[in-house]
Amino acid sequence: MGAQRVTERFAELYGAPPQGVWAAPGRVNLIGEHTDYNDGFVMPFALPHRTLAAVSRRDDGLLRLHSADVGGEVVELRLDALAPGTDHGWTAYPAGVVWALIEAGHEITGADVHLSSTVPTGAGLSSSAALEVVVALALNDLYDLGLERWRLARLCQRAENVYVGAPTGIMDQTASACCEEGHALFLDTRDLSQRQIPFDLAAEGLRLLVVDTQVEHAHSGGEYGKRRAGCEKGAALLGVDALRDIPHAGLDAALARLGDEEEVVRLVRHVVTEDHRVERVVGLLRAGETRAIGPVLTEGHASLRDDFRVSCRELDLVVDTALAHGALGARMTGGGFGGSAIVLAEATDVDALTKAIEEAFTAAGLTTPRVFEATPSPGAHPLS
Ligand code: GLA
Numbered sequence: 001m002g003a004q005r006v007t008e009r010f011a012e013l014y015g016a017p018p019q020g021v022w023a024a025p026g027r028v029n030l031i032g033e034h035t036d037y038n039d040g041f042v043m044p045f046a047l048p049h050r051t052l053a054a055v056s057r058r059d060d061g062l063l064r065l066h067s068a069d070v071g072g073e074v075v076e077l078r079l080d081a082l083a084p085g086t087d088h089g090w091t092a093y094p095a096g097v098v099w100a101l102i103e104a105g106h107e108i109t110g111a112d113v114h115l116s117s118t119v120p121t122g123a124g125l126s127s128s129a130a131l132e133v134v135v136a137l138a139l140n141d142l143y144d145l146g147l148e149r150w151r152l153a154r155l156c157q158r159a160e161n162v163y164v165g166a167p168t169g170i171m172d173q174t175a176s177a178c179c180e181e182g183h184a185l186f187l188d189t190r191d192l193s194q195r196q197i198p199f200d201l202a203a204e205g206l207r208l209l210v211v212d213t214q215v216e217h218a219h220s221g222g223e224y225g226k227r228r229a230g231c232e233k234g235a236a237l238l239g240v241d242a243l244r245d246i247p248h249a250g251l252d253a254a255l256a257r258l259g260d261e262e263e264v265v266r267l268v269r270h271v272v273t274e275d276h277r278v279e280r281v282v283g284l285l286r287a288g289e290t291r292a293i294g295p296v297l298t299e300g301h302a303s304l305r306d307d308f309r310v311s312c313r314e315l316d317l318v319v320d321t322a323l324a325h326g327a328l329g330a331r332m333t334g335g336g337f338g339g340s341a342i343v344l345a346e347a348t349d350v351d352a353l354t355k356a357i358e359e360a361f362t363a364a365g366l367t368t369p370r371v372f373e374a375t376p377s378p379g380a381h382p383l384s
Contacts, residue, residue: 002052003021003052003054003383003384005116006018006021006052006053006054006068006114006115006116007021007054007384009054009068009114009116010054010056010112010114013066013074013112013114014056014064014074014112014114016056018054018055018056018112018114019055019056019057019142020054020055020056020138020141020142020382020383020384021052021053021054021055021382021383021384022052022053022055022134022137022138022141022380022381022382022383023050023051023052023053023134023380023381023382023383024050024051024053024129024130024131024133024134024137024176024177024379024380025046025047025048025049025050025051025119025130025175025176025179025377025378025379025380026046026047026049026050026051026119026120026125026126026127026129026130026176027044027045027046027047027125027126027129027171027172027175027176027179028044028045028047028125028208028210028333028334028340028342028374029042029043029044029171029175029333029334030043030044030045030184030199030208030281030293030297030333030342031043031274031277031278031281031293031296031297031300031331032044032171032274032275032277032278033274033300033304033308033310033331033332033333033334033336034227034231034270034271034274034304034308034310034335035189035244035271035274035275035278036169036170036171036189037167037168037169037189037228037231038231038235038242038243038244038271038275039189039190039241039242039243039244039245040189040190040242040243040244040271040274040275040278041186041187041188041189041275041278041279042171042175042185042187042189042278043184043185043186043187043197043278043281043282044171044172044175044179044184044185044187045175045179045183045184045185045199045374045376045377046175046176046179046180046181046376046377046378046379047119047125047210047374047377048374048375048377049117049118049119049120049125049130050117050118050119050130050134050377051115051116051117051118051119051127051130051131051134052115052116052117052134052383053113053114053115053134053135053138054113054114055111055112055113055114055135055138055139055142056111056112056142057109057110057111057142057143058109058110058111058112059109059110060109060110061078061079061080061109061110062076062077062078062079062110063076063077063078063079063082063094063095063098063110063111063113064076064077064111064112064113065077065091065094065095065113065115066113066114066115067090067114067115067116067117068114068115068116069115069116069117070090075091077091077095079098079102079108079109079110082095082098082099082102082163083099084096084099084162084163084165085163085165087163090131092163092164093128093131093132093135093159093160093164094113094115094131094132094135095163096132096159096160096162096163096164097132097135097136097139097155097156097159098111098135098139099159099163100155100156100158100159100162100163101136101139101145101155103158104155106143106145107143108139108143111138111139111142113135113138115131115134115135117130117131120212120370122216122338122339123212123214123334123339123340124332124333124334124335124336124338124339124340125210125212125334125339125340126172126175126176126334128160128164128166128172129156129160129172129173129175129176130176132156132159132160132173132176133152133153133156133173133176133177133380134380136152136155136156136177137152137177137380137381137382140152141382149174149177149178149379149380150174150177150178150192150194152173152177153170153173153174153176153177153178153192154170154173154192156173156177157169157170157173160173166221166224167224167225167228168224168335169189170189170192171187171189174187174189174192174194175187175379176379176380177379177380178194178379179376179377179378179379180196180376180378180379181376181377181378182198182199182200182376183196183197183198183199183376184196184197184199184285184376185197186278186282190242190244195282197282197285197286198285199285199376200376201290201344201375202347202375204290204291205346205347205348206290206291206328206344206345206346206347207344207345207346207347207350207373208342208343208344208345208373208374209342209343209345209350209353209354209371209372209373209374210333210340210341210342210371210372210373210374211318211322211340211341211342211343211357211369211370211371212339212340212369212370212371212372213314213315213318213338213339213340213341213366213367213369214367214369214370215312215314215338215339215366215367216337216338216339217312217337217338223310223337224310224335227267227308227310230263230264230267231243231267231268231271233261233264234258234261234264234267234268234271237257237258237261237264238254238257238258238268243268243271243272244271244275246268246271246272247272248272248273248275248276251268251269251272251273254268254272255268255269266306266307266308266309267307267308269303269307270303270304270307270308271308273299273303274300274303277296277299277300277303280293280296281293281296281297284296291328293328293329293344294327294328294329294344295328295329296329297329297330297331297342297344298319298323298329298330298331300331301315301319301330301331301332301341304331304332304336305332308336310332310335310336310337311332311336311337312336312337312338314338314361314366314369315332315336315338315339315341317357317360317361317364317366318330318332318341318343318357318369319331319332319341319343321356321357321360322341322343322345322353322356322357324356325349325352325353325356325357326345326346326349326352326353327343327344327345327349327353328344328345328346329343329344330342330343330344342374343357350373354371357369357371358371
């Protein structure tokens, strides 16, 4: 759905055209999984799939929300009644952003919002972050708040952590707010310092496929929190602020100090080696050795599967099938327990690989996954 369609629909719903239309993308993470809440490194890029928001200001303390994807009536909320934990539906994301802005001292007096998204939901591709960031950017512009992108991302994370109640890191919101077309974002989640790394696979005859398994295992929410708590325990036992502070060269010594804390050992090993993998990928890309990142991605999958234990049968099937059919590398992406995997492949192998993955799912009696090619796309921006 384009800017024109959301503008028209907004006018139908609210009786006048919107003051503007904004877009914010979903993301896929190339490498650096479950590192963001350990103050570590990540490397996402923006997808062409995005959420559009047509928005106008109001001055009567009301927030009115409508989503083309959910349908139904306009939802009307009072700004002075917004409170964490009171909303368990989709409206908690945009409402949470407004709450976070107000709580940070910004004078927001209301808004009419109409949303429409092409970011697949429940696929580990950050549809929630796209929804948060598009609303934050729209209000930043309409209320002339002058907030920088990284600050908007922080407010969106606060909306998700506190208002919605999901203990996620900062990667998804920063990716949606800060990514640039043709680049992957090398982000240090400790201080949010960023480097845009050119990532033009097509020019090298390569492709990155996203394979959305279309499964989401029910325990994903609780398990994410448990991993996070386990990492915090590891940092406390090792006497550091965050696992990011354990250098790769000091990993063996750190693990030895953890003794028989077997689960913590596995979590720490994943996080420390994963941070190192991000640095290796950045180094390889800067050296122009793009094909050589494949095995590093695959190593990352093994670590997420065996040490961090957030993969699942469907994600492993994508990775194993892709590698058996000539992929350069493959791994799950995002939080895990379902969602999507990525596959790095020669452009000439894409059709055969896609077919092999589809056939493997059919043979295993599983729903056919959705496969699409990901090209690094622009971060959030105004459309009109
Ligand atoms: C989810 C969270 C992110 C990050 C990833 C795992 O996408 O929202 O903050 O922790 O999982 O890397």
